[in-house]
Amino acid sequence: MIEVRDICIGDGLPKVCVSITGENRETIINEAEGIMLKKPDIVEWRFDCAKEYNYAIVEDILMNLRAVLRETPLLFTFRTVKEGGMRSISVESYKKLYETVASTGLVDFIDVEGISNGETAQAIIKDIKDNGVKVITSYHDFDKTPSKDELREILDTLESKGGDIVKLAVMPHDFEDVKNLIDVTKEYKDNTNKDIISMSMSELGMISRVCGKADGSCVTFASVIKASAPGQVPIKDMKKYLKNIEEFDDSKNMFLIGFMGTGKTTISNILGILTGMKVYDMDEEIVKKAGMSINDIFEKFGENHFRDIETEVVCELSKKEGAIISCGGGAVLRSENVEYMKNNGNIFLLRATPETVYERVKDSKDRPILNEDMSIDHISALMNKRRDIYEECANVKVDTDDLSAFEVAMEIIGKSKK
Template sequence: MRPMRNKMVKCRNLKLGVGRPKIAVPITGHTMADILAAVPAIKAAQPDLVEWRIDFYDAVMDPVKLQQTGQQLRAVLGDIALLTTFRTSGEGGNLALTEAAYFDICATALAGGYTDALDLERYHDETAVKRLVAQAHQQNVVVIMSNHDFEQTPAQSDIVQRLASMVDWGADIAKMAVMPQSAADVLTLLAATNEAQQTLTQPVITMAMGDLGKVSRLAGEVFGSCLSFATVGAASAPGQISVERLRPILDELTLNN
């Protein structure tokens, strides 16, 4: 029997939470020129969504340059949905920041008016996270709330609880990434995904990272993950698969009933 589907979330022209998992690719350029130069190859690969990893951007601390670059990126992407993400160093990102600086950058990204979705890490100050969720929703920006464990795979109940807490805090989509040490860890992640997509009111994104976890990036439609991250050029996390390899696999695994 086809698994129960979550509430659909629309991000620009993209419908997340229905059908096969959509494909996102990262942009990790350090300069505006690098970022814009990555776009033609990405557009040629036809992903569903682009994730701009602003923690790699050299001028991320300059509000004017951040917004100008985001606006130029938005213009050249055409109809492709754009997710803006600052990944903190504690969750595998490229730059260490104070709490205040993290929230300032996220607020600056929202104020730039260029992004369709914003990644907000769950494990920061609750009041500040919820304030940004409200700001995003006022601007019709989708909030993907996230948590990344690069050391281990938590217990199934812990993964589900973390995802549920994101929904409780106002996330439109809840995201969890783990690092498996065994095949059993991958099964734990998949079981947690299945439980979450059956019990939560919002879609989820999950993945087990590294080579062991690659199967989790392929099986999202069966277990309930609505987005898979792939590569055109540089990867942003271990275990990502190229778009040209991932797309036909996702199409082959599409549920027809």
């Protein structure tokens, strides 16, 4: 936990930081004024985005920024091209720049690239800290997400340089990469209790920017005018998301129901990451119980047998406490299943049009009910038969057609207050 001015980083909600990316004195100050209207917790000046560059100008701009920011902490960063920034700089000039900035007494934090600066990083950090300024020791990879073991090693190296907070920003190629970053962040926070900031960039990684309550990441970067890195969420949305997560009721079971392809499995997994609640997928439990795939159960024993196992699983999973349960699309067809759900939690219905469902499931062969006739007409006919049952038992309903999976999950969280 770090106290700076009026804020306590690492305590309570993740703090929201917005970056100034202006190119000259005027745009930098104007941007700062615009950003302050949105009440960020921290402001970062990305000095590498500025075109003018001599020490006298830097100090003059810092003085002006300080006046605009009042008691809001200021983070000073020169992001090098090597780590996704706008300008290159020699290690010697970087060290000199940071020493000069630290000695002005006008900034609260400085971001030091812990790995690109090699052996010199330690000396740079020591000097900054001797001036009473806190250090974020960072590592950025705009191309990929290193493996979990590599991420752990990077964190050890960053920590060994002697800063106050470590920061990891990496690019995911698939959702597994996003989960790896979140897992390693949580593990680091749980094992060391030291402060960490982490983010998986791009739209794919958006979830990592709002899940600080679950994984321990203590600062998140949001945008006001222009994003300073891919995947940043506008500050207004970010504040709403963080508040909704804070007020979310994780004490009751959540049953996600809806037609095939409405996103029950996907959204349940995202909700699990955002809330830290345990997730169960009925279909997965059925496969475990039967020792064979859903297609094989249907083929060998017929739908009725599948529905019998499904009822056993609904009964078992209803006994969980504070769990997210992703139901199969037909799990509400038996009224006794609905009773189990109603008596043991809240029911969330995901809706989608037949066209959307078709687009989402057309290439999958895992749903025996659709396998014989994968068409919008068939989906539409089956959906019409089931619609009333879905609509009658749900406590909360979400139309998913125009929302990303992340947005669906955030909407559910917003509708599940304590």
